[in-house]
Amino acid sequence: MANIQVEGRITKGVGGFYYISSSGDGKIYECRARGRFRKEGITPLVGDVVRCGIDSASNTGLISEILPRTNSLIRPPVANVSRIAIVFSVVNPKPNLFTVDKLVTSSMYAGVRPIICINKTDLGDGGEYYDIYSRAGFDTICISAETGENVDRLNDMLIGELTVFAGNSGVGKSSILNRILRHADLKTGEVSDRVERGRHTTRHSELMQLDSRDGYIIDTPGFSSFSVADMDEKQLCGLFPEFQPYINDCGFTDCSHTVEKDCAVLNALKSGKISKSRHESYKAQYKEILDNKQY
Ligand SMILES: Nc1nc2c(ncn2[C@@H]2O[C@H](COP(=O)(O)OP(=O)(O)OP(=O)(O)O)[C@@H](O)[C@H]2O)c(=O)[nH]1
Numbered sequence: 001m002a003n004i005q006v007e008g009r010i011t012k013g014v015g016g017f018y019y020i021s022s023s024g025d026g027k028i029y030e031c032r033a034r035g036r037f038r039k040e041g042i043t044p045l046v047g048d049v050v051r052c053g054i055d056s057a058s059n060t061g062l063i064s065e066i067l068p069r070t071n072s073l074i075r076p077p078v079a080n081v082s083r084i085a086i087v088f089s090v091v092n093p094k095p096n097l098f099t100v101d102k103l104v105t106s107s108m109y110a111g112v113r114p115i116i117c118i119n120k121t122d123l124g125d126g127g128e129y130y131d132i133y134s135r136a137g138f139d140t141i142c143i144s145a146e147t148g149e150n151v152d153r154l155n156d157m158l159i160g161e162l163t164v165f166a167g168n169s170g171v172g173k174s175s176i177l178n179r180i181l182r183h184a185d186l187k188t189g190e191v192s193d194r195v196e197r198g199r200h201t202t203r204h205s206e207l208m209q210l211d212s213r214d215g216y217i218i219d220t221p222g223f224s225s226f227s228v229a230d231m232d233e234k235q236l237c238g239l240f241p242e243f244q245p246y247i248n249d250c251g252f253t254d255c256s257h258t259v260e261k262d263c264a265v266l267n268a269l270k271s272g273k274i275s276k277s278r279h280e281s282y283k284a285q286y287k288e289i290l291d292n293k294q295y
């Protein structure tokens with residue numbers, strides 16, 4: 001019974017078993033976690049890079065070490081996310097830019113650059129949304145999982161990254177991944193069914209490798225975000241890239257950019273350099289942080 005050391009990425013966790021894709025030979029190994037982790041209150045997460053001791057006869061083993069994480073998503077639990085694809089559709093369901101912008105902000109706070117994916121462009125024009133997000137400085141792409149428009153361009157943006165696909169139920173996340181991954185066969189659902197039954201089509205989380213094997217993507221059930229629990233309202237404006245050219249020109253040094261006279265951000269809003277919906281989201285998030293602080 002030979003014991004080999006393997007380093008790899010956890011792609012799936014089910015009932016105390018973890019599936020590790022080896023960074024060396026690309027094989028999948030089934031491992032349990034050392035008891036020590038449970039004692040220390042550490043749970044291995046999908047996305048973790050781990051070292052394991054593998055019994056080469058059975059290809060099973062034990063995780064002995066979890067390498068330091070860059071970040072982790074709460075729901076679904078995923079570690080070491082390097083990009084987040086924030087998906088919404090032009091229609092069916094209609095976009096809710098407040099929820100989109102909350103997710104954008106939580107990603108920026110976690111230091112993960114979003115890709116704004118405007119889907120279902122076969123059903124309607126995404127130009128208005130494209131302008132809002134591309135002008136705000138985000139990587140933005142109009143796609144259609146139905147016709148395949150720009151799916152190749154999206155694929156190129158995922159190379160070398162671990163990308164989470166997030167966004168409300170029914171916007172087409174699983175459909176997009178089915179387009180990108182030749183071998184994927186993710187379940188997708190009718191938008192109307194789902195609303196009636198009040199459930200998500202996608203329920204579990206598993207990392208999938210790009211066909212070219214140089215990147216990982218993960219589907220999520222509906223909405224997901226990074227924690228912003230410890231965020232201060234003063235930090236918020238720093239997470240809106242399009243505000244940055246203006247924030248030092250405000251009349252007050254501690255300007256909140258919501259109501260002040262002589263606020264350079266509000267002036268940029270008036271002259272159309274900052275989009276209305278983004279600033280509305282900013283104000284709503286600012287208020288929410290203050291409201292939560294009172295308790
Ligand atoms: N016309 C059109 N329909 C699409 C497109 N993308 C997805 N759909 C449809 O939208 C519905 C929902 O798609 P899903 O891929 O299941 O959505 P999801 O975001 O994975 O939803 P959850 O798993 O519930 O979070 C399905 O009926 C898809 O066929 C598109 O680009 N154009």
Ligand SMILES: [Mg+2]
Binds near residue numbers: 173175201222
């Ligand atoms: Mg899905």
Ligand SMILES: [Zn+2]
Binds near residue numbers: 250251265
């Ligand atoms: Zn200001």
